[in-house]
Amino acid sequence: MHKRILIVEDETSIREMIAFALRKAGMDAMQAADARAAQLAIAEQVPDLILLDWMLPGTSGLELARRLRKEELSREIPIIMLTARGEEMDRVNGLEAGVDDYVVKPFSTRELIARIKAVLRRSQGDDGSGMVELGGLRIDGPAHRVFAGDEPVPIGPTEYRLLYFFMTHPERVYSRTQLLDHVWGGSVYVEERTVDVHIRRLRKTLEPWKLDDLVQTVRGTGYRFSTSV
The missing domain is CATH 1.10.10.10 (Winged helix-like DNA-binding domain superfamily/Winged helix DNA-binding domain)
Structure with a gap:
């Protein structure tokens, strides 16, 4: 079964570019332009991983990550933050909010797919099964x-x-x-x-x-x- 990836990104062009790369890599792409749409999408169909943009209209990606980690339905979903912020303190803030990895913009879709596969391997491997x-x-x-x-x-x-x-x-x-x-x-x-x-x-x-x-x-x-x- 294909892995479902939720893309939370307000820029349509970036969302479509990522969705195309995901489909080409054999994954299913779900899309949301803001925090509210993301939470509705998760409630309808829980994804295997979330790609979350730092800068979103209304509620920031950082705040949404904190919310998702508090809710039972989304607590265990791996999150990769998409961000233009490359400073160490920003990365630490993202990790402390519950993010599992981050990709700094601009990024290649090849790098992004590699990150997604690495996080999925870590989160859905056999470790922790006893x-x-x-x-x-x-x-x-x-x-x-x-x-x-x-x-x-x-x-x-x-x-x-x-x-x-x-x-x-x-x-x-x-x-x-x-x-x-x-x-x-x-x-x-x-x-x-x-x-x-x-x-x-x-x-x-x-x-x-x-x-x-x-x-x-x-x-x-x-x-x-x-x-x-």
Whole structure:
């Protein structure tokens, strides 16, 4: 079955160019010109991935990303941000809002398709498919859900993979490079700084259950998941 990609972009020419490239790559293209149209499209048919422009009329792409990460229907959909903003702080803001990757304009459709395939591989691979329980957390791999005790934990796709890797490799310290290799698949598109952003997001996810201290920083080395103080 073809992957469904939702393009959220207010410029018709760019939307059509991307849609043409997606169809040529064997994917189905859904289109929306603003945040409201995007949410209606998702409600009608959930896409496998969202291409989201930073600058949208009314509600920005950044704000829409935050909304989508809070809603159950769209929480686990991978998001790639399309942006003319190349500064590091802008990229970090996008990642912290729940974006899984970003492509800086102007971009080639070949690069964009490569990014889409890489994110889809990471989000829909076999990692995280088992059952594991540790430190008050339980991962139900077949259902792709996380529980703190009996309470479901809302979690994004990248944080899920990161938590699954940590819980299946507890007490061992991993560098940022090692985490990129194991969790992101060694993608050349992902920077080491991305790991720090997702670690913060994972801790924030676990904070309501006072389990954020399970993800520990080892100064000068990296991170580990540990049930020991």
